[in-house]
Amino acid sequence: MSTATVAPTTSATVEFRSLRRQFGTTTALDGLDLTVEPGELLALLGPSGCGKTTALRILAGFETHDSGEVLVDGEDITRIPAHKRDAGMVFQSYSLFPHLTAADNVAFGLRMRGVAKAERRRRAQELLELVGLPQRAEHYPHQMSGGQQQRIALARALALQPRVLLLDEPLSALDAKVRLSLREEIRRLQQELGITTLFVTHDQEEALSMADRVAVLRAGRLEQCATPSELYSRPATAFVAEFVGTMSRIPCSRTADGQVEVLGRRHAVDGALPADGELHVLVRPENVELAPAADGPAQVIAASFLGAVTRLTVRLPDGTEIKSDLPTEAASALPLGTHATLTLPTRPVLVDRAPTA
Known part of the structure; x- marks a missing residue:
């Protein structure tokens, strides 16, 4: 103009x-x-x-x-x-x-x-x-x-x-x-x-x-x-979290002290914890860290090149699929089929009820 x-x-x-x-x-x-x-x-x-x-x-x-x-x-x-x-x-x-x-x-x-x-x-x-x-x-x-x-x-x-x-x-x-x-x-x-x-x-x-x-x-x-x-x-709600940007859902379980356990680690909850029902943690791809490991529970099943970042999709033994954004150079160490460990940040996580079928 x-x-x-x-x-x-x-x-x-x-x-x-x-x-x-x-x-x-x-x-x-x-x-x-x-x-x-x-x-x-x-x-x-x-x-x-x-x-x-x-x-x-x-x-x-x-x-x-x-x-x-x-x-x-x-x-x-x-x-x-x-x-x-x-x-x-x-x-x-x-x-x-x-x-x-x-x-x-x-x-x-x-x-x-x-x-x-x-x-x-x-x-x-x-x-x-x-x-x-x-x-x-x-x-x-x-x-x-x-x-x-x-x-x-x-x-x-x-x-x-x-x-x-x-x-x-x-x-x-x-x-x-x-x-x-x-x-x-x-x-x-x-x-x-x-x-x-x-x-x-x-x-x-x-x-x-x-x-x-x-x-x-x-x-x-x-x-x-x-x-x-x-x-x-x-995001204030699960709807906002999933509508604005990309989110992965990971099954988790509640603990006696009001936290949740996900991927073998305990996390504080960001916001209210649903009182009942099956629970999911919502996490953005840039907050999911992957590292190659022969005995890792996650397996790389897809990769999308996005320039400086590559988005990998991994699958857990229970069928859960999770997206992870990694620097493209780091992602090159995780070709399709590679097993990996998966880590989330230590900060509080957003939790929502699992969707009903």
């Missing part, structure tokens, strides 16, 4: 309070409580049907809620129509007007507000420079690539200088290279403008790389809202 700049926007605080939305027998939102701080980029992350897009559409005014409140800077906006909510939205499908040029698409909202033609053109050109497409001003959507169309959609959303920017999976229709480039540019632009932004995605890598905080939703409820590093290293 261009180095052109525009004045920072006036960012807002957004609050969802006990928000509920039902579609027939389906509960889309089940008492959502969440606050987005001024100037923050917060990602709503979760599987399909978890309620993330419903929350975004309710904030935009395109959907109604059954109960609860949506506040912007402390004001309940429930009765304010969508076009007066001071929010800019970028859709997954771009939604550009095919009969309008890029400049006219960007200026469309300004025209609807009665802004003079000269000012509309000036503002559109300024925004096209901001998103790095000043040379496309007179081009129509069909003459531009998907990435260029999405930049035009972003410029259009910013034209009215909204207090809140809403992004509904805006990168999912793009190829991997363009998606990577555009997410970096969106993040840089959001930081430059200081605009409060909600970003809906089901892609954990997008959420972790772009957001100040990530809110993980499941079945209409908030599982955890935290910084990317905290979400990854200190």
Whole structure:
């Protein structure tokens, strides 16, 4: 994108309070409580049907809620129509007007507000420079690539200088290279403008790389809202642990003093220990250490080269499969079929009930 700049926007605080939305027998939102701080980029992350897009559409005014409140800077906006909510939205499908040029698409909202033609053109050109497409001003959507169309959609959303920017999976229709480039540019632009932004995605890598905080939703409820590093290293629930990043499950047994025994060693528990049922320890691949040993209980059954790191999969005698990320040089000492010992860090472990069949 261009180095052109525009004045920072006036960012807002957004609050969802006990928000509920039902579609027939389906509960889309089940008492959502969440606050987005001024100037923050917060990602709503979760599987399909978890309620993330419903929350975004309710904030935009395109959907109604059954109960609860949506506040912007402390004001309940429930009765304010969508076009007066001071929010800019970028859709997954771009939604550009095919009969309008890029400049006219960007200026469309300004025209609807009665802004003079000269000012509309000036503002559109300024925004096209901001998103790095000043040379496309007179081009129509069909003459531009998907990435260029999405930049035009972003410029259009910013034209009215909204207090809140809403992004509904805006990168999912793009190829991997363009998606990577555009997410970096969106993040840089959001930081430059200081605009409060909600970003809906089901892609954990997008959420972790772009957001100040990530809110993980499941079945209409908030599982955890935290910084990317905290979400990854200190997941509050087993669902978050397995949804964000890769986790292996290892059977364990409880001890009389409230710890667990796994792979022959005792570990303190991070969080609550389930009161009953079979238990599993959840562990990330980078926390699993392997060492070749002829009498080791684990056997290497797969290897995936990831550059500086190679991900090995080992199988225990009971059939449990565990992933381990090792420096590629170290992994070369553990070819397929090698037996190995397996060690976990001494710190507390996350424990969950074993899934039912």
